[in-house]
Amino acid sequence: MQFITIRFLHLEGFVQKLKAFALMGKIRNEPWKASGLLFAKQLGTGGGKGFSIWPDWGTYAFLGLWDSEESAQQFFEQDERWRKFSGLSHSISGWDATPWKGHGTWNNLQPFDFEDDQEPWNGPVAVITRASIRRSQALRFWMNVPSSSRGIENQAGLIYAKGVGEVPLFEQATFSLWENVQALDAFAYRSRSHAPMIKKTRQYQWYSEEMFVRMNTKKIINYKL
Secondary structure, eight states, X not given: OOEEEEEEEEOOSHHHHXXXXXXXXXXXXXXXXXXXXXXXXXXXXXXXXXXXXSEEEEEEEEEEEESOHHHHHXXXXXXXXXXXXXXXXSEEEEEEEEEEXXXXXBTTBOOOOOXXXXXXXXXXXXXXXXXXXXXXXXXXXXXXXXXXXXXXXXXTTXXXXXXXXXXXXXXXXXXXXXXXXXXXXXXXXXXTTHHHHHHHHHHHTXXXXXXXXXXXXXXXXXEEO
């Protein structure tokens, strides 16, 4: 079964943040390579809770999709590129998970395998929502983000959420973690702040590409280096 790792690298101090920014610029166009690695993204984050046009210079994110948990463990223990990047961090948080349900593509790829006969999941649920914003709709999209982000920040059952992105303003995603599927569904289908955003997405066709992935969370990580 595929194995997903989400990591947030938290930095403190001007020097460390400057080093991380420089390293991001140097390696952002170099694909991650490791044994068992199926798909990977190294991402910046937005200011505040992440739903902002302004970057968060103190937080970066990493998404890895693996052929097994053992491959992921070996990477985090031995990969030199990861050790250089994570070595700048004050702390690392995130989660390990397996694919559950989803649809859509990321850069024209759908790397996640979703099993048809998955059993109900009662534990924490993690979510990736990702989209490429049409250039013609970027201004309208970002004008609507503040009201929508306030809704998710105050949502019952939300453990953590952060807006992330590859290209500022146009390539955006959200990684979020929920106590259970009931809390997630309450936000996705019944939230007063989220429903209008969904309606406008369809009305204005904001996205040229989008992806939605639910994950069964196996382990929540929050530790200091």
